[in-house]
Amino acid sequence: MFSSSDIKQEAEKRALDTTDQEIIGKAIEDGIETAWERFALQQPQCGFGQLGVCCNNCAMGPCRIDPYGGKPSHGVCGANVDTIVSRNLLDDLSVGAAAHSDHGREVVEVLLETAEGKSEGYRICDEEKLKRVAEEYGIGTAGRSKEDIAKDLALGMLAEFGSVKGFIQMAERAPDKTKAIWTEFGITPRGIDREIVEAMHRVHMGVDADFINILLHAMRTALADGWGGSMIATDCSDILFGTPKPLTSWANLGTLSTDKVNVVLHGHNPLLSEMIVQAVEDPELKKYAIEKGAKGINLVGMCCTGNELLMRSGIPIAGNVLDQELAIATGAVEAMVVDYQCIFPSIPATAGCYHTKVVTTSRKAKIPGTQYMEFSAETALSTAKEIIRLAIDNYPNRNLDRVRIPGKPMKVMAGFSEEEIRKALGGTYKPLIDAIVAGQIKGVVGIVGCNHPRIKQDYGHVTLAKELIKRNILVVETGCAAIACGKAGLLLPEAADNAGSRLKAVCNLLGIPPVLHMGSCVDNSRILVMASMVAKELGVSIGDLPLGGAAPEWYSQKALPIGTYFVASGVYTVLGIPPKIFGSKNVLNLLAEGLKGITNSAFAVEPDPVKAADLLEEEINRKRAALGI
Ligand code: SF4
Ligand code: MSK
Secondary structure (H helix, E strand, O other): OOOOOEEEEEHHHHHHOHHHHHHHHHHHHHHOOOHHHHHHHHHOOOOHHHHHHHHOOOOOOEEEEEOOOOOOOOOOOOOOOHHHHHHHHHHHHHHHHHHHHHHHHHHOOOOOOOOOOOOOOOOOHHHHHHHHHHHHOOOOOOOOEEEEEEEHHHHHHHHHHOOOOOOHHHHHHHHHHHHHHHHOOOOOOOOOHHHHHHHHHOOOOOOOHHHHHHHHHHHHHHHHHHHHHHHHHHHHHHHHHOOOOOOEEEEHHOOOOHHHEEEEEEOHHHHHHHHHHHOOOOHHHHHHHHOOOOOOOOEEEEHHHHHHHHHHHOOOOOHHHHHHHHHHOOOOOOOOEOOOOOOOOOHHHHOOOOOOOOEOOOOOOOOOOOOEEOOOOHHHHHHHHHHHHHHHHHHHHOHHHOOOOOOOOOEEEEOOOHHHHHHHOOOHHHHHHHHHHHOOEEEEEEEEOOOOOOOOOHHHHHHHHHHHOOOOEEEEOOOOHHHHHHOOOOOOOHHHHHHHHHHHHHHHHOOOOOOOOOOOOOHHHHHHHHHHHHHHHHHOHHOOOEEEEEEEOOOOOOOOHHHHHHHHHOEEEEEEEOOOOOOOOOHHHHHHHHHHHOOOOEEEOOHHHHHHHHHHHHHHHHHHHHHOO
């Protein structure tokens, strides 16, 4: 498809990072189909779908509405464009909320099994956090074993998924003024599963047809994710595996090794991958790798499983979501181990062109053409060892003529949990508040979300982060956005040289980067907790704070609840990819304008990251002025 002279140009068009560009070039030379080729083949994509005006909810459809105001203006059932667009949005958002929350539930289940002595390889690592969270749940801790406390806490958290109390305990962490807004508009989340199930009910044909009512429930469902499922996932993972602390490691495809067995851990849930981190310490496996001709075993992460491992154990991160096929195309990966979410079903086909084994591990996420090795807490460490043995056995199959490991890894600093940020500030957010009041830090923006083949990989994240720090706005990040900035060298204290002089001085004083890696996608909950603590210290709502959110390259359904719980919590959020709502002016107006009167925040859509930075800065200035600073 490409002449050799075009390959470099094409690679530069697709990705910002030079190691990614090199392997994109190799993949093209090797004739490997990646998301970029498949995206091109999908063009032009369906305009009705992009506008959100197509409904496929029942067997009388699919129905689609003329977006120009002509006929048909209603589906067979009579649903108008506002109903269809808002219902589609709620449907997609609920899928995302379910994904985060079901991940959270699995971590709680393992906490329970660990407390009951039924799991293999797990232990409670952060007893202090266990006790702190247990106290929030009203669970007594004095004189009790950590296992007893953990059992009660796990049961308390599992109850959050239904709706026993009518509210979610974790959401009590929000400031009173924010909770009062939720109460006033009837969007306080009652239970995690409950809101998602109710969303599924509402999108059924002939149930909710009022777009305002539908969108309010979308906010409630998103809040159940952010302040419920995701927050539980974060806190239980911290309890089991340790709350992240600042550390240094490496990022990009150059983290793959030329002479060690390379194992890529990809997906979202740290439950099995943490056991793999333990398994590679087994002296027998180390010896076995050497017997097979390798110099050792090299674990690297990808996407949010990678972020979880980077944050807690300093495992290097090979890349973000568009790197999954590229990692295999290096020809150097013995095994790619996946759990769930953001796994391209294409990877067994890519792996089939090299020697890579793809190992699926979750009952919920099987992919034809992969080797399935089921994860269960009872046998987790044994399964982890088996997986490593399989990868080692595959090492001799590496075809050195087809291997290319690009460039050098980029050093990164990660591990900025909310607790550690607070600790670095001396135990309270007062110094941060003082810095904001003094204008040393103009505001804080969370950049989150994925890569999208419509945007040059990482360009949106990196450009926006650079623009913001230049304007003395501190950036906190999670997910693929954080990996993008890691590859670009922004997760280093030295990157403060790119910041405005006032932010640079703060970073230099604290020895921190101007862009803080706060974790995986579920760890956006850490940003909520931080915002909440600052707001409480000031006695205001989160919506009063000079904060912003952005998802410059999002694609996943999970980004919808993330953006929506940011906005519903009071954080103005700019999306770089338009959501599928432009077919309804009413839906658009409510989300971009109408919400300002409810949560003092709204959504904006701006594909140009420099203009997105302008919007975020304007919003921060507006909130600063309202606070009188
Ligand atoms: Fe068509 Fe209504 Fe069925 Fe949707 S729910 S497919 S608009 S008939
Ligand atoms: S991994 S949801 S592509 S951020 Fe969390 Fe990246 Fe988006 Fe997946």
